[in-house]
Amino acid sequence: MTFNPLKEKGMSLDKQLRNWHQIAGKPYNKNEVYCYTRTRQILMNGIEIEGWGFKHQFNRFVNELDLEDRQIISRIGRIENTQQITNNWMCPEDQSVLETTLGYEQVAVDLTAWLAQNEPDKYVKEVFDFGLLEDFDHLYRYAQFAYTREGIKPSDIVQGQTDVIIGRPTQHHHNCNGLRLRKHYDKSTTSPQTKVNILTVLSGEQQTHNFYAEHGFMYGDHVLRETYAEIKDVEEEHVTMYESLIDPSETMWEKLLLHEFTEVCNYYTCMEDEVEERIKKYWEICLDMELGHLQIASEMFKKYEKRDPEEIIGSEIVIPCRFLSQKDYVQKVLEKEVNKRLAANGEFYKSYEEIPEDWASYAVQEKVAEISAPSENCIRVAEIYHDRDIVEAKDSLMNKETQILDRGLQEKAVAHNTVMPDELEEMIENHERREDEKEKLI
Ligand SMILES: [Fe+2]
Ligand SMILES: [Fe+2]
Ligand SMILES: [Fe+2]
Ligand SMILES: [Fe+2]
Numbered sequence: 519m520t521f522n523p524l525k526e527k528g529m530s531l532d533k534q535l536r537n538w539h540q541i542a543g544k545p546y547n548k549n550e551v552y553c554y555t556r557t558r559q560i561l562m563n564g565i566e567i568e569g570w571g572f573k574h575q576f577n578r579f580v581n582e583l584d585l586e587d588r589q590i591i592s593r594i595g596r597i598e599n600t601q602q603i604t605n606n607w608m609c610p611e612d613q614s615v616l617e618t619t620l621g622y623e624q625v626a627v628d629l630t631a632w633l634a635q636n637e638p639d640k641y642v643k644e645v646f647d648f649g650l651l652e653d654f655d656h657l658y659r660y661a662q663f664a665y666t667r668e669g670i671k672p673s674d675i676v677q678g679q680t681d682v683i684i685g686r687p688t689q690h691h692h693n694c695n696g697l698r699l700r701k702h703y704d705k706s707t708t709s710p711q712t713k714v715n716i717l718t719v720l721s722g723e724q725q726t727h728n729f730y731a732e733h734g735f736m737y738g739d740h741v742l743r744e745t746y747a748e749i750k751d752v753e754e755e756h757v758t759m760y761e762s763l764i765d766p767s768e769t770m771w772e773k774l775l776l777h778e779f780t781e782v783c784n785y786y787t788c789m790e791d792e793v794e795e796r797i798k799k800y801w802e803i804c805l806d807m808e809l810g811h812l813q814i815a816s817e818m819f820k821k822y823e824k825r826d827p828e829e830i831i832g833s834e835i836v837i838p839c840r841f842l843s844q845k846d847y848v849q850k851v852l853e854k855e856v857n858k859r860l861a862a863n864g865e866f867y868k869s870y871e872e873i874p875e876d877w878a879s880y881a882v883q884e885k886v887a888e889i890s891a892p893s894e895n896c897i898r899v900a901e902i903y904h905d906r907d908i909v910e911a912k913d914s915l916m917n918k919e920t921q922i923l924d925r926g927l928q929e930k931a932v933a934h935n936t937v938m939p940d941e942l943e944e945m946i947e948n949h950e951r952r953e954d955e956k957e958k959l960i
Contacts, residue, residue: 528809564725
């Protein structure tokens, strides 16, 4: 049975304001929460931040609407604000910044992998696969600090659902931002699925950027501070990359419809998938609210654009965020595309060997890592504590770590403190030898 959100009335706007007790909500227990409940909570915070921010942009930039409708937009913006609080504040006070960070990167990996496999547009899929390998490496870099600073193993957060191992090295994610710009879709021929997919991942990446911006300074360790600064800047590139896929000729009315539709689709999926009863009920309430927003957006669309909302969002729900383990898919992309790089005009180089000498990103990479690359130092920190880097992955991937590093590292603009493949190999051997020695002691 298909579900057509445009046929649903949803909750009336007059009934959507909740009391402070409901708005502030109740946190989950970080030791008991299912990792994909946490990823839903993190993603839906990002979705609401985007929904709230968009209402403000709307009222700042749209001239042609009467006062009554402008008031309705501002009332909806307030509701997005209250949903954002409830979503974000499910996160408990004892979940450290690093633990939450691992959650953010798990969202990025497993969401982007899902989207890539369910994306009808081949070009957009390629962009998703490209971003996927970068967030996959961020997860690995942060995992080094989570273990060395706080004794947190990756499985404490990702619960074995997501592999944590080296990807395309973070030091090579820094580009001339102009190169991040991809080709945008054509709004008149692109499916609602593609539009919702892009807005979903964009909202997640934007909030990841904001989270690092607001929390990266909270650790005194300068290597960790610098790593947050480094990865935050990559998230800025991700925002640039994903937003550039959107047709800039979309009107603000089309965008309003797409924003509410994206919220509907995401809450619908959350409600279907949620395993925790209390939170499932809350997703259901939010879905009802968003159906109410969508009704309003669609009436305004008819009034001001004099067009049928179905032209933009179709007549059925789309699924943008099924959180599932994506290990096999990620490994496949990793082995195939770890050496891929960005080319101009929205193209890709299949491998760094094809890059011309004057590639605009070399200058950026050389400048930012002229002292050192923090994302490389994190492996060196882990070596002190653990003889080698912190990894948790299935055997077929674990055995290939140095090969992946070897293929992922460029030849030019490599930071002087880079852990080279032979050095990593040596760390792994040392670790194994010492583990054997420890066993004999017991
Ligand atoms: Fe919302
Ligand atoms: Fe990331
Ligand atoms: Fe990202
Ligand atoms: Fe909404």
